Amino acid sequence: MNKQHAQFKLRQTVDMNGETKRFRQDLDVEVIERKDRYYRYTEKLDEHEIDVVLRAGDGFVKIQRRGVINMNFHFEEGRTTETFYESPAGKHLFQIHTKKLDLSGSSVDIEYDLIENGAVIGNYHYKLERVG
Numbered sequence: 001m002n003k004q005h006a007q008f009k010l011r012q013t014v015d016m017n018g019e020t021k022r023f024r025q026d027l028d029v030e031v032i033e034r035k036d037r038y039y040r041y042t043e044k045l046d047e048h049e050i051d052v053v054l055r056a057g058d059g060f061v062k063i064q065r066r067g068v069i070n071m072n073f074h075f076e077e078g079r080t081t082e083t084f085y086e087s088p089a090g091k092h093l094f095q096i097h098t099k100k101l102d103l104s105g106s107s108v109d110i111e112y113d114l115i116e117n118g119a120v121i122g123n124y125h126y127k128l129e130r131v132g
Contacts, residue, residue, distance in 0.1 A: 001032060001033065001034055002032070002033040003030060003031070003032050003033075004030075004031050005028060005029065005030055005031070006028075006029055006031055006106075006130055006131075007026065007027070007028060007029070007130070007131045007132065008026075008027045008028075008029045008039075008041070008128055008129060008130050008131060009024065009025070009026055009027070009128075009129055009131055010023075010024065010025045010026075010027055010041075010043070010126075010127070010128050010129075011023070011024050011125075011126075011127045011129070012024075012124065012125065012126050012127075013124065013125040014122055014123075014124055015122060015123040015124075016121065016122035016123075025043065025044060026131075027041045027042075027043075027128075028041065029041040029128075035057075036055050036056060036057040036058075037055075037056045037057075038053060038054070038055050038056075039052075039053070039054040039056070039108070039128065040052070040053050040054075041054075043065070045067075045068065045069065048067060048068040048069075049067060050065050050066065050067035050068065050069055051065070051066045051067055052064070052065050052066075054108060054128065056103050056108055059076060059077070059101075060074065060075060060076045060101075061074075061075040061101060061103070061108060061110060062074050062075070063075075063126075068087065068088065069085070069086065069087045070085075070086040070087075071083060071084065071085045071086065072084070073096055074096070075096065075098040075101055075110050075112060076098055076101065077098050077099075077100060077101040078098065079097075079098060080095050080096065080097040080098075080115070081095065081096050081098075082094070082095055082096075083095075083096060092116065093116075094114055094115060094116055095114075095115040095116075096112050096113070096114060096115070097112060097113040097115060097120075098110065098111075098112045099111045099112060099113065100112075105130075106129070106130035107127065107128060107129040107130060108126070108127070108128045108129075109125075109126075109127045109129075110124075110125070110126045110127075111123075111124070111125050111126075112124050112126075
């Protein structure tokens with residue numbers, strides 16, 4: 001097992017209800033190489049901190065968040081997967097349709113639709129990129 005710390009930038013774009021929001025964070029990420037590659041970091045959401053583990057495997061990515069928000073997202077390009085999302089507002093069942101999944105180099109680039117009750121409620125772009 002190979003562990004190292006590296007600086008990454010996280011960019012997320014959310015298109016929802018005709019409104020686009022962009023989020024950006026600089027992160028200290030622990031990268032762990034096993035059979036798959038794991039990225040561990042802490043995301044800030046308002047005044048909260050959320051522990052994140054991203055697992056990049058052969059053709060898939062799983063993102064697990066634990067904290068004020070609890071979720072497990074599973075991404076496979078061209079597939080639709082189901083997930084639960086828990087927040088102070090309650091528990092939701094979502095489907096995720098992954099439009100693009102790119103794990104080239106030292107970045108993770110995902111474009112996906114978030115679907116609830118058969119309707120697309122948002123388009124998302126998540127990019128975790130190593131700096132330097």
